[in-house]
Amino acid sequence: MKTVTLGLVGVGRIGSMHADNIARLNDAMKPEGIEVRLRLTDVAEDHARTVAHSLGAEFLPSVEALLASGLDGLVVATGTGTHPGLIKAGMDAGIPVFCEKPVALNVADALPVLDYIRDKNGVVQIGHQRRFDAGYLEARRAYQAGELGWIHSLRAVTCDMAPPPVEFLATSGGLFRDCSVHDFDILRWLTGREIVEVYAKGSNNGDPEIGAVGDVDTALALVTFDDGTVGTVSATRYNGAGHDVRLEIQGSSRSLMVGLDDRTALASAEPGVLFPSGEPHTTFAGRFDQAYRSEMAAFVELVLGRRDNPCTPEDAVAASRVADAAQASLATGLPVRVAGAVPSRVA
Template sequence: MRDIVLGLVGVGRIGVMHAHNIAALNGVLNPEGINVRLRLTDVAADQARSVAAGLGAEFLPSMDALISSGVDGLIIATGTGTHPELIKAGVNAGVPVFCEKPVALSVTDALPVLDYIRNRQGVVQIGHQRRFDAGYLEARRAYQAGELGWIHSLRAVTCDMAPPPVEFLASSGGLFRDCSVHDFDILRWLTGQEIVEVYAKGSNNGDPAIGAVGDVDTALAVVTFDDGTVGTVSATRYNGAGHDVRLEIQGSRRSLMVGLDDKTAMASAEAGVGFPAGQPHKTFAERFDQAYRSEMEAFVELILGRHENPCTPEDAVAASRVADAAQESLITGAPVRVALKAVR
């Protein structure tokens, strides 16, 4: 039996989810003789102690104590502004790092982090969980196998049922950076192409406070790929029907839709159509429950050296560059070319 010790910093909403998924890993990995143990820390010490006690994990009082305790991998689930220094701390300790997206608050801030990782031969996986979702994986397989023919249209949708707190939105970087960056990442990953231009529009018809902090509650971006293919990426904070994440891929031979099932947050206007019949997802955590579990399992496999990195920091920064261009287009009202050359 081999022990793998994972260190988790950050026990907010997504950190607690990762903690529970880590605790469940033994049920997946035990047949291979691997025992996963969890140690965690957070500046909110009482919350961290409570989470640790509930999961049989070990609470440590600081990041330094966590690193020096001898972890095999570090998981970062803290606010974006802390990501660069925590990534560097993990790299300095010589352990693989998993960090929630994005790498940093801006691409400008992220580029020195990429250099730091590269110069020290660090291993860092970024959390773009849609790469582990069964629907997206099947769509990618079908596209790469030539089953769809050539692609003429892509339509990506991400709709939250309700907005997060305005205090979060004030520092999130905007709807495209916070939300649609997942769509930009999955479009690059699925097609193997770069998005070279973005033209964005947005609106505010919900809480005026969202506009007051410089964000929009609904937005649409027309994206152009390097082979000339076009697509759309839309997002909203106010989809009362439920949490809705879909990708429509239309090809010359066949079309596919990711996220079309009995829990799709949509109803048909056609007479006699009862599909979908299930209850829609309410949150991203429900929609991508299995993807998040598979993502953490993949991180353990990365620690063990069994698989290549499924989402590199360079991948994440490339998606963030598209999000930056979309935010710029939203402000200027003009199409914006995506700066690709600085992603090395």
């Protein structure tokens, strides 16, 4: 039996989800002769001890103690501001790192981290979980197989059912950086093309405190790709119908929609149409439950050297560049070119 020991830093909302998913990996991997063990730490020690106990994991009192315990990989699920330091700590320990997006609070802070990773010849997987969602995977396959013809329009939608705490939004970097960056990443990944220009607008019709901390609750971005194709990326914090994430890809031969199923958070206005009739998702964790599990399984495979990196830090920073341009356009009211984007096909 091959043992893989993962260390997890941060057991807040998303960290607790990752911890649970790591604990579940054994059900799928033990038949392959792989046992996954989990050690974790968090500054909220009592909560972390409770999570560890519930999952049969080991609690350690600090990041330093965690890294010194002999890990095969490190999972970072802490606040964005701590990502650079923890990624570097993983590189210094000589182990692969999984880090939730983004690499850093902004692109300028991320670039030295990329240099550090390269200098250490390190391996870092960034958490853009939509790359593991079955619908997005099928859409990418169909596009690359030429089944859609040439693409004339793309429409990406990400709608939260309710906003997170204003305290979080005050430090999130803005709706495009916090939320729509997932859409920017998936559009690059699916099409294999760079987004070179963004024109954004936003509004605030919900809690005025969101505007008071410098954010918007709803926004729309018109994106232009390096081959001239156009698309839209929309997001809101107030979709009372449920958590709604979709991507419509319209081609010259065929069109596809990711996220259109019986749990889609919308209703038809046409008489007699009952679809969709299921209970909508209420959170991103529910919508992408299987994708998050597959993402963590992929990290274990990466640790074992069995697969290529499914989302590199360079990928994540490229999506963040688009988000930065969208935030700049939102602030200025003008179209903004994406810094560093050149007309070339994404690998």
